[in-house]
Amino acid sequence: MTTAHRVRFRDVRSADGTRLRAWTNDADGPAVLLSNGLGTNPQSWPSLTSPDCGVNVTSWNHRGVGGSDRPADGRVDLDAFVEDAVAVMDDAGLESAVVASWSAGVTIAFELAYRFPERVDGILAVAGVPGNTFSTMLAPWRVPPFVAKPFMVSLARATTVVGHLEAPVTRRIPWTHTTTRLLQATGAIGRGADTAEVQAMVAEFFSTHPAWYARLALGVSEHERVSLSGISVPTTFIAGRRDLLTGSAAMRTAAERVAGSRFLQLDASHFIPLEQPQTVLDELLALIDRC
Template sequence: MTAQTVAAPTAVPRVRFYDVYSADGTRLRAWSNDAEGPTVLLCNGLGTNPYAWPALLSPGCGVRVISWNHRGVGGSERPADRDRISMDDFVDDAIAVLDDAGVDSCVVMGWSMGVNVSFELATLHPERVEGLLAVAGVPGDTFSTMLGPFHVPAPVARTLTVGSAWAMLATGKALSVVTKRLPWNPVTTRLLRHSGFMLPAASDAVVREAVREFLTTDIDWYMRLAVHAARHPRVSLSHIEVPTTFVSGHWDVLAGARSMGTAAERMADARVVELRGSHFLPMEYPDEIHAELLGLLARTSHTSIE
């Protein structure tokens, strides 16, 4: 295992990156905030990076976060078999990060498609999961819940969004030429924050760094990840009994708040919080999500967390 500590961008502390190998031999770029406190595994949003989580990158956040960058993203290598990017592969990656850190079980949090990974992990390896925090994501069949604020019927939403992903996959190489040359300065950052896709509550500095990192990924590879993730069906919740918190965004067009609420209704110990935000809640409401994470830890065996 090799390790590297990099200087943090403005507004966020340092992050330690290191290499972990998944079950099929794929090298993953894992990372940790190296803070003191109970360990939490973060299953991040598809193609996203540590800098989207400013509240969890503070040394005093009270939680040790371990996570990884997805296959082919942010220093993680693409698998030898380019189709080894299914939800089962992502679960194997999560297990590899846990095993490398010497963690038998912990609270698992997910954002966006990372919610799919966290619930699949809880289904396949329930002994590794002590609690679940789902941020702006649903436990499977995600594309059917998209466009929620527009009240688009689920079959239509799935057809439109999956079709768009395939179209962007086909044009991804050309799009990457453009996106990698976009100037992420205060002007373009503010335009994104006021676009409606993301809301102004997010910090300029945090958004700029998170988006800059995101755009280092080739669009065609990102869309290849997305269309594979779209095949993940809804997870059965009947056997998931750990404390769970869902945090949804009222204006989220990528993971329906209503679907998160109905998922919580099918679980024995689930809490639902709806924030007046978009899909990018970790950047828009970092303190509120941090508080919900500490509250979830208090509902598990970590009763000393305040």
């Protein structure tokens, strides 16, 4: 059964004046800042947008995505993403919060914790590693990092150009129950995910211009590594065994570098928040208890 969503949007100005589309689930419970995957949306987290989830989530749509403006100077680097996170926290009156994160949002979460340790109480890292993200891609196919990174970076750079040819197609894909089930049949998103939830997520995701999405990804990839030496807050890593975008082995290694962290590997793809929403929520609540 599809989860009932309740999300309220508002506008927030980042440090450089870029208007961001922030959102909250307006639920009762401890404060959680969600650092989402690039180009994704609230529909990616069905367990955190239900009114009875038990946590009060604040998040935002990244620059140029889901109603957020593209910056006037085209600035989409890690510094900008961290500034956006701080602006959203300030606007919501959050002095500190547990940060839930997914995919490239994990890099943003750890960088936020490194630069502003007083503002991060704990980190839930789902299907993402803190920095150098492109090197972990294609791990289930046993592609070595020194091959995976240049290949994926080249692919992203190419998409910034050819994406203008792809957009008329990707933006017109009719995301029906049938086409969504076909997508799930490929294994890109597990069949265990609720099809209606997946349909809502991919329909919104593909509204982002592919060339802009590639620019966002490159903005994060340029940061080689996020320092973990100063991370002392409770941390949980959740990896997917079938994840083609973030190697679970790299996540385990990152977890070993954070003292006292918890590592959990699931039989899932990159889209863990959709495939195993209850597990994600349970781990988030357990992390909050540890904090």
